[in-house]
Amino acid sequence: QAVFQSDIGALMEQVGTGKESLSFMKRRIRRLAAQWASAARRLDDKLRNHWREQKRILVHVGFLTEESGDVFSPKVLKGGPLGEMVQWADILTALHVLGHNLKISFSLKELHGFLGVPPGRGSCPLTGPLPFDLIYTDYHGLQQMKQLMGLSLRKHKCHIRVIDTFGTEPAYNHEEYATLHGYRTNWGYWNLHGQQYMTMFPHTPDNSFMGFVAEELNETERLNIQKNKVKNMAVVYGKETNMWKLQGKEKFLAILHRHMEIHGTVYYEAQRPPEVPAFVKNHGLLPQQELQQLLRKAKLFIGFGFPYEGPAPLEAIANGCIFLQPKFNPPHSSLNHEFFRGKPTSREVSSQHPYAEQYIGRPHVITIDFNNSEEFDATIREIMRINVEPFLPYEYTCEGMLERLHAYIQNQDFCSPEAPFPPVNSSQTWLGSAPSPFNLLPNSRILTWASNASSFSSWPPLTALRVVASLESESCVKACQTAGLICEPALYRFINIRETFSALDFQCEGVESEKNHLFPAFSAEHAECSLQQDPLLFSCAGSSAKYRRLCPCRDFRNGQVALCKDCL
Ligand code: UDP
Numbered sequence: 161q162a163v164f165q166s167d168i169g170a171l172m173e174q175v176g177t178g179k180e181s182l183s184f185m186k187r188r189i190r191r192l193a194a195q196w197a198s199a200a201r202r203l204d205d206k207l208r209n210h211w212r213e214q215k216r217i218l219v220h221v222g223f224l225t226e227e228s229g230d231v232f233s234p235k236v237l238k239g240g241p242l243g244e245m246v247q248w249a250d251i252l253t254a255l256h257v258l259g260h261n262l263k264i265s266f267s268l269k270e271l272h273g274f275l276g277v278p279p280g281r282g283s284c285p286l287t288g289p290l291p292f293d294l295i296y297t298d299y300h301g302l303q304q305m306k307q308l309m310g311l312s313l314r315k316h317k318c319h320i321r322v323i324d325t326f327g328t329e330p331a332y333n334h335e336e337y338a339t340l341h342g343y344r345t346n347w348g349y350w351n352l353h354g355q356q357y358m359t360m361f362p363h364t365p366d367n368s369f370m371g372f373v374a375e376e377l378n379e380t381e382r383l384n385i386q387k388n389k390v391k392n393m394a395v396v397y398g399k400e401t402n403m404w405k406l407q408g409k410e411k412f413l414a415i416l417h418r419h420m421e422i423h424g425t426v427y428y429e430a431q432r433p434p435e436v437p438a439f440v441k442n443h444g445l446l447p448q449q450e451l452q453q454l455l456r457k458a459k460l461f462i463g464f465g466f467p468y469e470g471p472a473p474l475e476a477i478a479n480g481c482i483f484l485q486p487k488f489n490p491p492h493s494s495l496n497h498e499f500f501r502g503k504p505t506s507r508e509v510s511s512q513h514p515y516a517e518q519y520i521g522r523p524h525v526i527t528i529d530f531n532n533s534e535e536f537d538a539t540i541r542e543i544m545r546i547n548v549e550p551f552l553p554y555e556y557t558c559e560g561m562l563e564r565l566h567a568y569i570q571n572q573d574f575c576s577p578e579a580p581f582p583p584v585n586s587s588q589t590w591l592g593s594a595p596s597p598f599n600l601l602p603n604s605r606i607l608t609w610a611s612n613a614s615s616f617s618s619w620p621p622l623t624a625l626r627v628v629a630s631l632e633s634e635s636c637v638k639a640c641q642t643a644g645l646i647c648e649p650a651l652y653r654f655i656n657i658r659e660t661f662s663a664l665d666f667q668c669e670g671v672e673s674e675k676n677h678l679f680p681a682f683s684a685e686h687a688e689c690s691l692q693q694d695p696l697l698f699s700c701a702g703s704s705a706k707y708r709r710l711c712p713c714r715d716f717r718n719g720q721v722a723l724c725k726d727c728l
Contacts (some may be wrong), residue, residue: 162214162259164204166197171256173266176329180236181224182266185249191449192253192558195376199558199709200257203566207728211433215293215569217239217255218274220265221248222301227268239399239427239445243470244325247360251296253321254558254565261294268304277308285312294569296321296358299347318575321356322372326469327363330354330649330699331677332504337697348504353574354649359455360471361515362721363507364637364701365647368568369722373558374474375452377550385456385480391544392408394420394460395481397473397512399445401429401435403466410532413437419540420460425451455479460543463512465530468492473513475523480550482543485512506701519721525549564722571619571727578695581616581653597654598627598663605629606643606713607663609654618650624724625651629664629682634702636711637704646721647700652692655712656680660715662690664710681707 168189173398175186223244224230232240255262265271272278276291286309297305302322306313322328324347331350333339339349356368377385404426417439427445428434434442446454452475455461459475463485473483491508494500500509516525523546528535554560599610601717607627616622622650625648630639640647656679658671666682668689677699679692683706690707692698703709714724 162212164200164489165257165259166193168193168196168253168256171252171262174262175252176266179224179230179233179266181230181233181245184236184242185246185252186531188246188249188467189253191299192250192373194259195373196562197282199562202559202560205567212566212570214260216261216263216291218265218292219248219252219255220271220274220295220297220301220305222298222304224248224266225268225300225304227304229298235343237403237427237445241467241470243360243372243467246471247323247325247370250372250561251370251565254561254710255296258562258566258569260569267307271301271304271308275305275308277385285310287312290316290319292319294321295319295533296323298323302350317350317352318356320352321368322350323357323358324367325360326503326505327359327367327507328354328357328367328499328504329364329677329701330697331506331702333357333694334677334694336431337677337694339673345502345504348726349500354697354699355709357574359380362519364505366649366700368572369555369564370554371555371561371564372427372480373473373561374552374556376552376557377478380549381456382480385550386547387478388457389459390421391459392420395454395476396422396424396426396440397461397476397483398467399425400467401426401428403464404436406464406466408531409464411533412536413509413699415533415537415548416462419544423454423458425454444682449578451475452479454722455481459541460484465512466499467512468509469513469515473516473525474552474556474618477516477520478550478552478556480548482523482546482548483513483516483520483525484543485525485527485537487511487517489529501698513623519553524551555721556720562722563728565718567723567727573619578653579617582657592707596659596663598660600653600663601626605664607660608722612697616654618654620648620650620695620714620724620727622651622654623726624648626713626715627655627660627664628711628713629666630703630707630709630711632684632708633703633705634709636709636713639709639711640700640702640713644714646716648712648714648724649698649700651712652680652696652698653709656692656698658689658691660710666708677706678700678704678709678711682710683707 201446332343335349338344354366355368357367359367362369422440422442456479461481461483465486491506491510511527517527597611598607609622616688636647671689673691673693674692677697679690
């Protein structure tokens with residue numbers, strides 16, 4: 161049984177020393193230790209009587225190994241990206257606090273040792289059983305494990321979880337399909353189960369949402385923040401000079417400067433002056449703790465469009481700032497923006513931080529067109545006028561992350577073969593002689609599972625299922641969202657049957673079964689109903705003007721979109 165542990169001594173030792181990235185993570189782990197400990201106590205109370213199996217877990221952080229070139233560590237103190245390190249530090253702490261048996265590797269040598277593969281022999285199949293129940297790694301680590309284990313990786317890959325900031329959609333993950341249909345990238349095509357990829361924000365639900373944490377405030381700190389806010393103080397998001405080179409920024413910077421004092425935390429070298437306008441009070445790159453202090457005073461945290469989707473805006477909002485960011489019109493994606501090019505996702509990024517825009521919104525987050533000077537000016541005035549409370553979504557608190565990770569670890573299973581569906585033995589079918597396992601919810605176009613849900617084992621449970629048909633050109637991500645629900649790929653197999661079409665009143669001329677990441681779907685033009693032939697291609701993402709897609713949606717917990725109401 162796994163027992164919650166609040167002492168971080170053993171964890172700190174395992175992380176080791178010798179690199180700036182490791183020191184950054186250790187500073188973070190130490191700083192947040194008390195917060196994790198009190199979250200663990202609360203979750204322990206909440207989960208009373210729950211048996212939690214202790215798992216043997218390996219964490220192999222591929223991008224920080226020397227063998228992958230580790231470009232990150234040398235830049236930790238020079239304005240390089242820190243989001244990934246924030247997330248890995250939090251994943252390590254959460255796994256440790258949940259009480260699992262944890263091994264951590266930051267090099268190929270350690271990986272060899274933990275897997276019991278002798279070093280220096282090239283690819284070497286792992287003949288015995290895998291000594292771990294779960295392996296958390298990243299794309300670099302996955303590649304290294306393939307080189308190490310050769311074909312035997314295939315046998316063990318159901319135990320792997322890939323930490324993948326921006327996500328990987330099923331069409332890009334499926335090797336044969338990606339190759340045939342132009343979805344091949346440098347990253348995808350590992351033929352994993354989509355939910356084995358774990359993202360930094362809840363992007364497409366085809367992947368699992370891992371996340372990270374931001375600091376929570378106690379009552380005294382909340383009160384102090386309210387007292388000490390400086391209403392004309394703005395902090396600019398970003399620590400690299402690049403974003404100051406953005407075209408057109410002079411106009412909105414001039415407006416901002418007219419109303420507010422502008423602070424920055426841009427890295428610069430002692431002998432070279434910082435490349436920011438003279439009226440910006442640049443503090444240089446700050447230690448995380450000092451950045452928090454700066455955010456506690458500031459009223460406004462403003463993004464210029466880059467970096468995308470990092471942790472800093474959540475930290476700012478948690479410290480009572482309003483986050484102002486540009487809307488992207490048209491949205492940025494792998495089709496039109498260098499940064500996303502070659503990433504295994506078709507996601508359209510509607511602003512600098514879509515999570516802040518869509519999940520938090522006003523009054524904490526304001527997303528506008530920065531080219532519209534009048535709107536920009538009016539917004540700055542409004543921000544100086546209004547008061548907002550510090551806010552942190554539950555899923556980004558330590559308790560929220562522990563709860564989510566606990567639920568994944570105990571329930572997600574990509575190793576056991578799934579029972580065939582629909583059931584082969586006719587005595588096991590849904591309501592005996594009933595033509596369909598679905599019920600139509602009153603006054604809606606939404607189906608629920610009518611038959612005995614508990615006779616089909618699944619997680620999330622079938623009780624959470626709500627079937628919706630998308631509009632033409634609409635993805636299941638969107639269709640579920642519009643219905644106030646979230647798409648749940650794990651439930652696709654239950655709706656990939658001809659009975660779903662009739663329950664939704666689609667009259668099929670014919671029913672075929674094909675490999676297409678948009679299926680199951682209905683094509684109005686030909687009155688054709690298409691089922692999905694390959695479960696690896698079940699995908700919430702993706703749309704086409706030709707199809708109305710069948711979407712397995714589910715409910716979710718308030719502030720914890722990854723979990724359905726009956727998921728704990
Ligand atoms: N950060 C910091 N000092 C600074 C600016 C940022 O320690 O002067 C931290 C910040 O607290 C956040 C992390 O850098 O947790 C990553 O922030 P960002 O959103 O910029 O994401 P990135 O682009 O680095 O992945």
